[in-house]
Amino acid sequence: xxxxxxxxxxxxxxxxxxxxxxxxxxxxxxxxxxxxxxxxxxxxxxxxxxxxxxxxxxxxxxxxxxxxxxxxxxxxxxxxxxxxxxxxxxxxxxxxxxxxxxxxxxxxxxxxxxxxxxxxxxxxxxxxxxxxxxxxxxxxxxxxxxxxxxxxxxxxxxxxxxxxxxxxxxxxxxxxxxxxxxxxxxxxxxxxxxxxxxxxxxxxxxxxxxxxxxxxxxxxxxxxxxxxxxxxxxxxxxxxxxxxxxxxxxxxxxxxxxxxxxxxxxxxxxxxxxxxxxxxxxxxxxxxxxxxxxxxxxxxxxxxxxxxxxxxxxxxxxxxxxxxxxxxxxxxxxxxxxxxxxxxxxxxxxxxxxxxxxxxxxxxxxxxxxxxxxxxxxxxxxxxxxxxxxxxxxxxxxxxxxx
Numbered sequence: 001x002x003x004x005x006x007x008x009x010x011x012x013x014x015x016x017x018x019x020x021x022x023x024x025x026x027x028x029x030x031x032x033x034x035x036x037x038x039x040x041x042x043x044x045x046x047x048x049x050x051x052x053x054x055x056x057x058x059x060x061x062x063x064x065x066x067x068x069x070x071x072x073x074x075x076x077x078x079x080x081x082x083x084x085x086x087x088x089x090x091x092x093x094x095x096x097x098x099x100x101x102x103x104x105x106x107x108x109x110x111x112x113x114x115x116x117x118x119x120x121x122x123x124x125x126x127x128x129x130x131x132x133x134x135x136x137x138x139x140x141x142x143x144x145x146x147x148x149x150x151x152x153x154x155x156x157x158x159x160x161x162x163x164x165x166x167x168x169x170x171x172x173x174x175x176x177x178x179x180x181x182x183x184x185x186x187x188x189x190x191x192x193x194x195x196x197x198x199x200x201x202x203x204x205x206x207x208x209x210x211x212x213x214x215x216x217x218x219x220x221x222x223x224x225x226x227x228x229x230x231x232x233x234x235x236x237x238x239x240x241x242x243x244x245x246x247x248x249x250x251x252x253x254x255x256x257x258x259x260x261x262x263x264x265x266x267x268x269x270x271x272x273x274x275x276x277x278x279x280x281x282x283x284x285x286x287x288x289x290x291x292x293x294x295x296x297x298x299x300x301x302x303x304x305x306x307x308x309x310x311x312x313x314x315x316x317x318x319x320x321x322x323x324x325x326x327x328x329x330x331x332x333x334x335x336x337x338x339x340x341x342x343x344x345x346x347x348x349x350x351x352x353x354x355x356x357x358x359x360x361x362x363x364x365x366x367x368x369x370x371x372x373x374x375x376x377x378x379x380x381x382x383x384x385x386x387x388x389x390x391x392x393x394x395x396x397x398x399x400x401x402x403x
Contacts (some may be wrong), residue, residue, distance in 0.1 A: 036054065042095075255279050327361060331383055
């Protein structure tokens with residue numbers, strides 16, 4: 001809270017002049033309002049501020065200041081705080097508000113000079129210091145009221161925006177008008193190139209602002225919301241290459257699931273589910289929904305995926321942890337390297353014979369031959385099911401041999 005000024009007792013002549021201005025307060029406040037409208041463009045351009053409101057604010061603040069100067073009452077800062085709140089609500093800038101207080105202080109001083117016959121006596125000069133001390137205190141009080149209201153409005157605006165974003169990302173099939181309203185309020189175009197992305201990266205206001213700024217730098221606009229783990233975002237761009245550049249910028253955000261591209265924001269809800277599924281299908285980096293058909297089948301039917309992993313890889317999964325991990329990592333590298341034993345060995349930093357030994361061990365345990373395309377496909381499905389869905393497998397009592 002702003003403290004009141006510590007003023008010495010005003011000289012008798014100064015008190016007399018202050019009381020004289022108070023006697024004509026209506027006229028003085030009207031002239032001050034006119035000066036502010038003439039000198040401060042923000043007041044003149046405000047569509048919410050009426051002449052009556054400006055006059056009332058001027059009158060209340062000048063009356064409080066002159067009453068203090070005249071020694072009739074202790075300082076009262078309620079009028080200044082109220083002025084700050086009103087200007088924040090009306091969109092008048094803080095700089096314009098403080099300028100108005102300086103104009104008021106100058107006009108009080110001019111009026112004191114006029115009423116004293118233009119003679120800057122010692123008493124009047126002493127009172128000048130008191131006038132400007134009061135202007136400072138009232139300006140501070142007005143600024144305090146302004147900032148409190150501006151902060152409150154910012155929080156309310158942020159909450160309102162969050163509600164709109166959640167309408168956009170949630171399933172509102174029964175109320176399509178709500179989605180249309182959210183699209184308009186968030187200034188999302190009716191047509192364009194859109195993607196939804198689901199990120200592991202934790203949510204925070206600073207992270208979202210940073211992400212939006214980086215994307216905007218490559219011509220991509222976005223809105224974001226919090227998920228239980230990570231964030232969900234709608235991206236759009238008028239540039240065909242913009243969305244790809246945007247995804248490149250997000251590549252360091254951990255696992256990223258990306259929906260299929262769509263051209264109308266009304267399809268966002270479907271794309272949200274696609275992005276979430278795509279994120280579950282990937283282990284790191286960007287995973288696109290339309291590029292991982294087998295993992296998608298598995299995560300859409302997790303019980304069947306776990307069953308496939310048990311049936312195909314059961315004997316491998318039943319091994320002690322260290323041996324199981326070495327065989328599965330080799331199998332994964334072999335698939336990533338397109339079935340090249342030499343490439344898998346180089347990636348794993350093993351001798352080629354080590355990779356061959358482990359692949360033969362997998363063939364012995366599962367009964368599936370890597371040279372057989374069907375068996376290789378089954379091993380791939382079993383491996384991806386295990387990776388995506390966890391063990392989830394009751395390997396106890398597993399009978400050795402292929403399913």
